[in-house]
């Protein structure tokens with residue numbers, strides 16, 4: 001009994017530390033490693049292994065469809081809030097643009113809703129976000145806040 005009592009505080013401290021760690025990491029914290037490998041598997045073929053986008057991405061293809069833009073600072077992914085980015089990946093470009101009433105754009109961005117879970121989409125987006133400079137991140141965080149208003 002004496003022994004057990006002596007150990008009790010240590011156990012209690014370990015328990016509190018464990019709970020604190022869980023609170024910091026949280027179940028919803030994105031997994032950047034998984035995001036990076038999903039990006040390589042699912043996105044890099046069009047958006048580039050180093051997030052650089054397709055060559056000449058600012059010029060549409062001869063059929064009028066847009067080319068895959070970079071996801072790094074040189075593109076415009078950071079112009080969009082989290083909700084739009086999530087929808088773009090889950091629903092694809094055509095459906096997202098249709099819902100936004102944007103016409104006249106042919107989007108070659110496929111829908112990943114049947115391929116990636118919501119958590120996986122968030123991980124890929126977190127990986128993309130992790131490539132941005134602090135300025136781009138701050139800009140995009142403000143866009144995300146605007147979306148929630």
Ligand code: HEC
Nearest residue numbers: 042043046066067068076077085088089093107108109124
């Ligand atoms: C088959 C080629 C292809 C694949 C694979 C692909 N994309 Fe795209 N994506 C495009 C094209 C083309 C566009 C540009 C058209 C548009 O904006 O609607 C685009 C646009 C986007 C956009 C919106 C434009 C912006 O500002 O960044 C996001 C976000 C995006 N892709 C994310 C992803 C993610 C994440 C993956 C992997 C899960 C992925 N894409 C896989 C072709 C692709």
